[in-house]
Amino acid sequence: MPTRTIFFHISPTMQVVFYLLSLLSLIVCGWGFVRRMKLWRNGLPFPKVTDWPKRIKSLADQMFAHRRIRRRSYAGKMHALIFFGMFVLFIGTNIVAVEHYGALIFGEHWLYKGSFYLLCKITLDLFGAGLLIGTALALIRRYVFKPPSLGQNTMDGAFLLLLFAATLTGFLLEGAGIAVDPKRLAFAGFSPVGSLFSNEMHGITTGTYALIWWIHIPLVLSVIAALPYGRWLHLFVAPITIITQPDRSMGVLEPVTMAQVEETGRVGLGNIGDLNSWELMSFDGCMECGRCTDVCPANAAGKQLNPKNIILDLRKLMAHGASASTDVISDESLWACTNCHACVRECPTLIRHVDIIDGIRRFRVAEGRLFGPAATALRQLSSRENPWGLPASQRLDWAKDLDIPLVQADTEVEVLFWIGCAGAFEPRAQKTVRAITQLLQKANVSFAVLGPKERCTGDPARRIGDEFLFQQLAEANISTLNGVKAKRIITQCPHCFHTMKNEYPQFGGNYEVLHHTQYLNELIAEGRLKIPKSLNDSVTYHDPCFLARVNGETEAPRNLLNSTSLIPLTEVDRRESKTFCCGAGGGRMWMDDSPNERPGLKRAEELIATGAKTVAVGCPFCKVMVGDSIAQVGGETAPQVLDIAELMLKAVQALTPRPPLPKTGAGELE
Amino acid sequence: MKILVPIKRVPDPYGRIRLTSDGSIDASDIKWVINPFDEIALEEAVRIREQGAEVEIVAVIIGEAVCEEQLRTALAMGADRGIFVEFNSPADPGIISFLLAAVFKSVNPDIVLMGKQGIDDDFSQTGQRLAARLNLPQATFASKIEIVSNGSAARVAREVDAGRETLEVKLPAVITTDLRLNEPRYVALPAIIKARSKPVNRVNTSEYGSIPALQISVIKREVPLPRKGGRKVGSVDELITALRDEAKVIA
Numbered sequence: 001m002p003t004r005t006i007f008f009h010i011s012p013t014m015q016v017v018f019y020l021l022s023l024l025s026l027i028v029c030g031w032g033f034v035r036r037m038k039l040w041r042n043g044l045p046f047p048k049v050t051d052w053p054k055r056i057k058s059l060a061d062q063m064f065a066h067r068r069i070r071r072r073s074y075a076g077k078m079h080a081l082i083f084f085g086m087f088v089l090f091i092g093t094n095i096v097a098v099e100h101y102g103a104l105i106f107g108e109h110w111l112y113k114g115s116f117y118l119l120c121k122i123t124l125d126l127f128g129a130g131l132l133i134g135t136a137l138a139l140i141r142r143y144v145f146k147p148p149s150l151g152q153n154t155m156d157g158a159f160l161l162l163l164f165a166a167t168l169t170g171f172l173l174e175g176a177g178i179a180v181d182p183k184r185l186a187f188a189g190f191s192p193v194g195s196l197f198s199n200e201m202h203g204i205t206t207g208t209y210a211l212i213w214w215i216h217i218p219l220v221l222s223v224i225a226a227l228p229y230g231r232w233l234h235l236f237v238a239p240i241t242i243i244t245q246p247d248r249s250m251g252v253l254e255p256v257t258m259a260q261v262e263e264t265g266r267v268g269l270g271n272i273g274d275l276n277s278w279e280l281m282s283f284d285g286c287m288e289c290g291r292c293t294d295v296c297p298a299n300a301a302g303k304q305l306n307p308k309n310i311i312l313d314l315r316k317l318m319a320h321g322a323s324a325s326t327d328v329i330s331d332e333s334l335w336a337c338t339n340c341h342a343c344v345r346e347c348p349t350l351i352r353h354v355d356i357i358d359g360i361r362r363f364r365v366a367e368g369r370l371f372g373p374a375a376t377a378l379r380q381l382s383s384r385e386n387p388w389g390l391p392a393s394q395r396l397d398w399a400k401d402l403d404i405p406l407v408q409a410d411t412e413v414e415v416l417f418w419i420g421c422a423g424a425f426e427p428r429a430q431k432t433v434r435a436i437t438q439l440l441q442k443a444n445v446s447f448a449v450l451g452p453k454e455r456c457t458g459d460p461a462r463r464i465g466d467e468f469l470f471q472q473l474a475e476a477n478i479s480t481l482n483g484v485k486a487k488r489i490i491t492q493c494p495h496c497f498h499t500m501k502n503e504y505p506q507f508g509g510n511y512e513v514l515h516h517t518q519y520l521n522e523l524i525a526e527g528r529l530k531i532p533k534s535l536n537d538s539v540t541y542h543d544p545c546f547l548a549r550v551n552g553e554t555e556a557p558r559n560l561l562n563s564t565s566l567i568p569l570t571e572v573d574r575r576e577s578k579t580f581c582c583g584a585g586g587g588r589m590w591m592d593d594s595p596n597e598r599p600g601l602k603r604a605e606e607l608i609a610t611g612a613k614t615v616a617v618g619c620p621f622c623k624v625m626v627g628d629s630i631a632q633v634g635g636e637t638a639p640q641v642l643d644i645a646e647l648m649l650k651a652v653q654a655l656t657p658r659p660p661l662p663k664t665g666a667g668e669l670e
Numbered sequence: 671m672k673i674l675v676p677i678k679r680v681p682d683p684y685g686r687i688r689l690t691s692d693g694s695i696d697a698s699d700i701k702w703v704i705n706p707f708d709e710i711a712l713e714e715a716v717r718i719r720e721q722g723a724e725v726e727i728v729a730v731i732i733g734e735a736v737c738e739e740q741l742r743t744a745l746a747m748g749a750d751r752g753i754f755v756e757f758n759s760p761a762d763p764g765i766i767s768f769l770l771a772a773v774f775k776s777v778n779p780d781i782v783l784m785g786k787q788g789i790d791d792d793f794s795q796t797g798q799r800l801a802a803r804l805n806l807p808q809a810t811f812a813s814k815i816e817i818v819s820n821g822s823a824a825r826v827a828r829e830v831d832a833g834r835e836t837l838e839v840k841l842p843a844v845i846t847t848d849l850r851l852n853e854p855r856y857v858a859l860p861a862i863i864k865a866r867s868k869p870v871n872r873v874n875t876s877e878y879g880s881i882p883a884l885q886i887s888v889i890k891r892e893v894p895l896p897r898k899g900g901r902k903v904g905s906v907d908e909l910i911t912a913l914r915d916e917a918k919v920i921a
Contacts, residue, residue, distance in 0.1 A: 258863070267860040366860040368747060375856035383684040383701050391686055468859040 032228030085131025149290025268363025273322030292343030339586030361465030377590035422620035429620035544619035584621035600629035707785025
């Protein structure tokens, strides 16, 4: 019967020593963990956790399917080898423990024997080998490739070496076990890696075996003891962070009420005690991989903002108690964030960098620490209800020569077309809304606009940090929308789209909100809108962060572009959920960038490098930022920047004779 | 050091002023704010304090009960306490400078820091008249203020027609602020709520003796004519002719 003896050749005295050492290791590990947990309790209460099935699914997805982790090829494979190796070895050790203590009742060899034993053997052997390879890959990455965002201290290398040594000595022990126990030779084939070692160890004594055991065991116990004292803490914390993640979807900020402010006298994240326990815990889940910083557009543009350092700085700050001030995060870093959520999307442990950044912004704005053009934009937003500071009476100037119906209380329409402030006032966005309108008319959609009754959704106010200005605008808009019984709303701006779709429900505004590309796609699918595949120019597409990454819409724009062009879409490398921000989000549209620090410049270079003649966009702010950057770096042959709707209209007009131009000529498409 | 910052309630500069049919200002749609130049003065006072000096900032507003709103905003911006002089009659720079002089005497500040003009009627007289009434040195249209000589004087860069002039004034003095001095901070609602606990001293004008008579009367209000569109000219010669013969701006 294939099996093995537990504590083979380890004397009872030595077993007692082993148990004492194990206890010590568990105490050191537990103490480190409890020490961190105490710090989490400095925060506001842990948010309520409900809907467990959904959460377990999410945990399984992130932990076992490595959903986020495998977004990086090398690091993803490396992590999978280490994770599954440690996971399987952990289970294996538990099986051995169950056998060992069960033996007190059921007699020796009651469980860990026969084919089950052999199955365990081969599994443990292979996953152990995986762990060894994974750890080696980690060491190579750390000391040969040295990704700069990974960060490096002596402890990082020491722990990896410790893990590597613990695993390697495990195989030595396995080899020694086979070599020293003739009974096991018969099924040594189930330990392929262990056998490799045993081949070299024939004739060793049981004393040598015990010696190897005494090298292996302290190494393993040291790994366990070291877990809470470095980035390896994520082993415990990340699963808890993931399963208890906030219910708010990405990009949705938590509202605060005036009553709360009056009660607590606090707004936003001014010190550690203003964060909640989940947020503090999530910092301990950070394993410092640096993916957040790698994808940060502000960081890439040479700004001080470094999302990983924000998390690490705050984590360090936790040790100073609840009253430690978040002023450790510099103004320069804080205001550089475009809220593009690239960091949030990449983070394998689901840290919400943007929630933290916007929370600190909220605090600083309330403290009167906002200056400059962003402050001006908010003042204009507050008095004119749009960040351009233009009068509402000019909101329909773009439509002077088009026949656009205003919403009437007694007329039902299929959709309400939300123009947005950019669409109303910004010349390039006006061209987009004109194109959309013409497409809607062509598809015989009954629609209407709010005209002067429209006001900013409040998005810039919320992202910059004036939550109450946001709420004031949101409530006013909700009252207008409910007044006209709006149900389906289409927007041309992903920021309006996101705010109305995902954040207005916080204030009782529940509407079906569609981005124009989604609605136009629907019209084509229903056969109501026919776009001739007539354009012959190569096109690339720049995904807007708030459409693609935050709201997951990447298909509709591509369907539309493929429906217009004879040439398949030329894709840029960073696309869909990995799209690279134009630099306008998070209120950055209203702040100054020095000419060489515009995130849009990098993006423009990428888009130009595709060789496409046209860069299609789906966001008025991307259109401005990408457009300006392309003009700056593109030279004579710079591609044109057009909204998808404009391209569609172009495709329509390419085949149909043009209607006579209106006298003003405004908004004509080039 | 004590800084007195007089502020004025004015219509929001981003808003549009409409007249009613009888020619008075249509107040129904107006949002009221602190006069932007006064906001700059207050910001400067806060910055002087933030540079580390021991400074008490006292904001004063003169007007009807509704003006308290702007006084609260001033407290939210950083004033330590407020003085609210309730005055319900029409006023002009003569009256306001008289009342401010009375406030000055009760507060005894080292500096009166105020906007160079109100953006509503644009008189640009109150600071100067106040200095004259108190017989104090004045530095108007400041674009840079430095406190020097251990707090006994201020070095002020002024925006004047010929360029920039730097004066040193002995304190106490009246300094009026230009647009270039600073960019005021943004005041959000929570700051205003938090500032509610700051003290506001209400003063009745009867304490100040007989108030001078109004010297300015409003005859008529008119909305400016809409701007006429320009036109394109074909050549430089045509432009010169137009500038010389039509616009008469060159000889």
